Amino acid sequence: MNTSYDSIQSAVSVIRERCSIQPKVGIILGSGLGAFADSLENKTVIPYSEIPNFPTSSVAGHAGRLVIGTLAGEPIVAMQGRVHMYEGYTPQEVAFPARVLCSLGINSLVVTNAAGGINGSFKAGDLMLIRDHVNLSGKNPLVGPNDDRLGPRFPDMSHAYDPELCDILRKTASKLNTPLQEGVYVWMSGPSYETPAEIRMLHNMDIDAVGMSTVPETIIANHMGVRVAGISCITNLAAGISKVPLSHAEVSETANRVKERFTTLLAHFLPAIANVPRRQ
Ligand code: HPA
Numbered sequence: 001m002n003t004s005y006d007s008i009q010s011a012v013s014v015i016r017e018r019c020s021i022q023p024k025v026g027i028i029l030g031s032g033l034g035a036f037a038d039s040l041e042n043k044t045v046i047p048y049s050e051i052p053n054f055p056t057s058s059v060a061g062h063a064g065r066l067v068i069g070t071l072a073g074e075p076i077v078a079m080q081g082r083v084h085m086y087e088g089y090t091p092q093e094v095a096f097p098a099r100v101l102c103s104l105g106i107n108s109l110v111v112t113n114a115a116g117g118i119n120g121s122f123k124a125g126d127l128m129l130i131r132d133h134v135n136l137s138g139k140n141p142l143v144g145p146n147d148d149r150l151g152p153r154f155p156d157m158s159h160a161y162d163p164e165l166c167d168i169l170r171k172t173a174s175k176l177n178t179p180l181q182e183g184v185y186v187w188m189s190g191p192s193y194e195t196p197a198e199i200r201m202l203h204n205m206d207i208d209a210v211g212m213s214t215v216p217e218t219i220i221a222n223h224m225g226v227r228v229a230g231i232s233c234i235t236n237l238a239a240g241i242s243k244v245p246l247s248h249a250e251v252s253e254t255a256n257r258v259k260e261r262f263t264t265l266l267a268h269f270l271p272a273i274a275n276v277p278r279r280q
Helices: 005-018 034-039 091-103 163-175 196-204 215-223 248-273
Strands: 025-029 041-047 065-071 074-080 108-117 127-135 181-187 209-211 227-237
Touching (some): 005 091, 065 248, 163 248, 181 215, 215 227
Parallel strands (some): 108 227, 181 209
Antiparallel strands (some): 108 209
């Protein structure tokens, strides 16, 4: 798969030919969390298979469609489903759709995922604002020659999850009376879930939630000067904390259970950040 500057531009051109809306916010919807895209108005739906160079997902719960539309009058682009490194894609391929979204001119990217809860105060079904991340995958989507048209060789990650967007998210949740946990997310490569020993190690590192995605897209958006906000749906307690074996069925079932609360939060949060400009 080609992830060059020209491949990004050809994906952008095809999307622009299909839809004249210029999105201000992009959102990547994780496992079982895709329903939000259905609530957009004036929708154009483009299957990933119709966008040049876009990787297509093989995981249940990941629809594989780009949905462009409006929400409270604000233009939004949503990815219903993403690909993961464990499917065999390189980190550059995993992050390619985020490159395309950022190249469409969005100000902010909202990344969402299903995650295992490590923090002792978390319960399955909680939503967590991602305050920061730890990359323990050993991989980075910026490895390789740097294209200066996209961003700098050594991007700063001090505010990987933008403090201004985090504040707006806290305020939005509080206005809606939606409980919102907060914490640090770690990217593990998967696809096997973690062992209890790994979870004890992550707990000792002060990590709150674990998952197999999101970090590559966050790195790419920061590289391009696009602000990022992140929300994890804690679909299960992590290995060794949970009394039952982990399963994708449990992840999907919990994601489905929080669907409404999650969708309502996003429906208020996305329009609220639409006009926060890119970082300078
Ligand atoms: N570990 C890793 N990824 C996950 C988990 C987990 O417990 N739950 C959902 N995604």
